[in-house]
Amino acid sequence: MSAQSVNELSSDRPYVRIAQTSGWMPDPTGMLTYQQVKQPAYSSLFQPIQHDIGAFGITKAAVWVHGRVSNPATNVTYLLIEFSNIDSLTLYYEHGGELHVAQSGSLQYKPNPFHFHGFTFELPANDGKPVDFWLRARTGNALIVPLAAATAEGVPTALADMYIVELIYLGVVTALFFYNLLLFFWVRDKAYLWYLGYLVALAGFNLLYLRGFHYSLGPRAALFFNQYGIGLAAVSYMFTIGFSVLFLRSKKYAPVQTRILRWIFWLLWVPVICLALGWRVPAIRVSELCSFCIPVLFIWMSINAYRKGYKPALYFLIAWTALLSCVLLFVCTNVGLLHYGTWSFHILPIGSGVEMILLSLALGHRYALLKKEKIDMQAAHLEYVNKQKDLLEEKVSLRTQELAKMMQHLRESNTVKDKLLGIISHDLRTPLGTLSGLMELLEMKALSPQEIGEFAQMARQHIKHINSTMHNMLNWSLSQMNRIETRPEKVELAPLFQLIADTYRFSAGQKNIRLEISVPPGATVFADDHQLELVIRNLVDNAIKFTPRGGVISFGARDAGGKTELYVTDSGNGLTSEAAYKILYGSKLYSTDGTANEKGTGLGLWLCKEFVANNGGELHISSIPGKGSTFYFRLPKDTALLP
Template sequence: MRIILSYVIFTVLFAVQSSAASVVKLSTQHSYQRIGRLCGWYMDKDARLTLNDVIQPAFQPNFQPYEHDMRSYGITNAAIWIHATYSSKERTYLVAEFANIDSIFLYYFDSGRLKTIVSGSHLPLKNKRFRVPGFSFELPASNGQPKEFWVRVRSGNAVIIPLALTTPEGLQRSFMGLFVIELVYAGVVLALFAYNLFLFISLGTRNYLYYLCYLICFVGFVLFYLRGFHVFLGQKLSYFINMNGISFVAVTYMFAILFSVSFLDGKKHAPRLRKALFVLIGLLWIPVIFNLAGYRPGAIKILELCSFLLPFAFIYMAIKALKQRYRPARYFLAAWSVLLVSMMLFATANTGLLPFLPFSFWTFYILPIASAVEMSLLSLALGSHYTEMKREKIAMQEAMLAEVEKEVTERTKQLKESNHVKDKMLGIISHDLRKPLNNLSGLLDLVELKALSAGEIQDFSLTVRQNIKHITGTMNNMLNWSLSQMNRIETRPQKIILYPFILQIIETYWYSTDQKNIHLKADIPEGIVVLADFNQLNLIVRNLLDNAIKFTPKGGMILVGCRTAAKTVELYVQDNGIGMHPQEVERLLSENSFYSTEGTEEEKGTGLGLQLCKEFIVRNGGILEVKTAPGEGAEFSFCVPRV
């Protein structure tokens, strides 16, 4: 009764002041009107006022006008009261075009009786007159006379109140306004999802998997929570999404971090930031827990902070990647820049931080539009990444092909060189062996004809023995060289007492040195032990002695000695023979060179022995070195490990 009496008093006063009031007039030409700027607004911070309080004439000055069609109060526990007057000859509907409002009370008087209609996201869906996102209430026709109503709104989500009055004809326009942008948005997202799902199935890379998960979660948040499409999913699921839908943001950010770190190679471009983002993934479970525990305002505030920080982190990582010339990062940078600007505008308008940036319908739709642009740019980034991968793969294949061609060319060259060396070797060996074999054949013919005396046979036998020794040495060198070319020779180091080893070799050269009256001696201290392959070291020393005898004139001297160090022993063969020019030394030591000249007594050679010496010295851990000058003799030396 008190409310009705207060209403009668208010009606009388309203009739006196009706010229100052804003009346929403609906007609055939104006069947749909947003009424935010035509209403009076009041925030009841303690949420204690009742309808009887707000309809008192003394309270009316507290209702303040607003300059825009939609009003936002951010996250607040206050109750928002709206007072408006309308005039219509038809049935009229009040539409709240936002789905996440916990409770809405509509009050109006009809034929002197107070009517109260309750709605909100907490009520069963069957109580809604139209099962669409948002809330709608039927108001009585006013028969062309001004008629008032009051609305009380309260919500645990961000309090956004877009109100419109419409006739039955304009109601369709209201529903179309709720669906058109969202359907376009859903179509864009569906196309992006199908395209990137195909790429994920084709390539199987984690980038596309993380992007698809990010896409699903973000779209779930925008369509089913922010835009209220959860009303089509049934009562239980609709209620759950309305109460806990803010958790979609946390999960969305988790996949956004995984996608960004993977796509931009955070381990390479921003390792410290990558570690911080992985820590943040764990911290993002905190708002999820807050939300499930019923503390939605706390969860929303944490996620609003993340909404500012994460884009900056992603933009920083993209800039770092761009500096490393990772071109797909351009689209990534543009995508998160667009989303960051939209989030800042949305949050700033929602909280009213900047008076010149009010919350309006363009602000209301900026997040879905910006997210569609962002996802399109991210899809372009993935496409650019795919193109980059193909380009790198082609470049790698071309490089591999070039490497194979280079290797084939090199091996062909080596094969030609090897064939050339073998041909040269056969020519040298056949020429080198012809004279000794002819001498041996001639001697046998003379012996068979009994044309030689016993003394002549004795003299010839010495020559034949020297020829056979030369042939044997050449054949041994040839055998070892062919085995080394086929990698059939294994080096087996063992301990060798150097003094008896060298003496035993020197004793086999008494005939050769005696023929040229060469003095051959050794300067090897007793007790020195080296680590080398016995047979290979034997061949090295013998070939160096052969060369020294060959190029030392009659009456010359050859010295086989060593110089000791802490871990090595340097063996050398020194003579006072004819020596060599630097060009000859260079040619002698070059790879695959079978360089040979005649000795002081026109001795022939193949150059094969020195090649074997170089290879076996390397196998035993040393390098062949030559010190010589024309007319001053030569010294060939190499090092072996000391035990």
């Protein structure tokens, strides 16, 4: 249909959309005048469009519209532009041989008698003849021109068609606002505050900016929301980010997306700053970008939270999926990927209304969940108190048992101390008394040379016994007072065993006992060298004591996997299983006389057990009565095997 098609109004047809029956021509320079565009040279450039709304996206160009309207009645014809975010509109028409020019737009606010949230122009009655008009539109927002013609009776039709959805949306928003405000005062959950902020900001964007309700607030409000209203979208996203982080517990369920949202939160200040500087186009572009990214992130977060067991996330997922679909459709029309239609104005209010209802349901579900969690927490607290009570009773019982063990240990310690006193009073006093008597006989010169030799050998044995006993008593006393510290280090075994063999070679020779050493080359253990030397010394000394004349004592080390096994084997009388048990696990010192009536206290083996344990090992005995005994234990080769 050509641009000269006549749009005829009548009593049966009081309201007509005339975008498809008019001609449209973009002016990229924005410099063309009415006198130029009405020339025949430009008439071919005015082309019809295929939709009810002329939409050109964000552009610096001006757009000219050429149309024809006829009204057989004698009353005025109203030209309606059903979108309020157009900076300037200029209407040109000729009547009575004169050129008439009318201006409107957000920058030139003019109230209309119909409270129409858009712009209106009056075309004169022309005795039923068509009236040609030229309309020039330009704006810094998306250039959208929904064009219609109507009689005075047809204007209410336009109003109903424009705002019935928005008024329902306003009612839903108002109800949700007060409902959730009451819930906030009831439960004091900050998520409700973020939601209320989001509700107000998004409703303001839809109603005041997108659908032009600001036009009823006066010229200053009309200009303000025309220039800065797109910032409400950024503000609404700021609030919804804060709401979503709290509602979805995203720090727990979606930490990665939460970090991304923090960056987007600061990015949302860019359109606000751009608007403050008067840069609407960058502000709109950033807002469109965020309109894609934020819903996708929210859906991603919802899926993660729901998979991890957070059930209220399902409402959130459905809500943002619905809104994302609407946002995508709206943005696609805004950037020119889809054609504008009447539905384009309704899609965001419908989508955001559905989303707000679902989010409110999600908050209700969350409140029920929090209430259940509180009840469960109280039950868990009661259970915890009961468990603590049982645990306390159990601890009291354990402490009682430990006290009994400590008392038993104290009695055992007293037994050991009594034994030590016995050692001092008998095992030390007797040889010391003997030595004192020998000294008196020597002073009196009452001994023959042969008797002096015999007594010298006896004195040597007594002194050896006293020295060994005193050495063991000193080490035991220090260990009981925690004065001996175990300081493990790498110990080479070959030099240690050779030193001990040299030390005891004379004592073994007195009983004609052969000492044999077997140590693999480079054998080492990780142990305290002083404690290890005392253990080996006591075991070798003990073996000499219980090995008869002409016997053999072999000691050394052998590989035991990750550890090294140290052993002392004798060919003595051996031990019964009962005697071995008393030595290893008895609570009293155990000792018997040696094969040459050597005296012992049992303290040396007691120290061996303790020092072996200090270095990460355990003393064992393998013995056959009449065939000899083997004392052995295993120590780690390095620190990795320490207990």
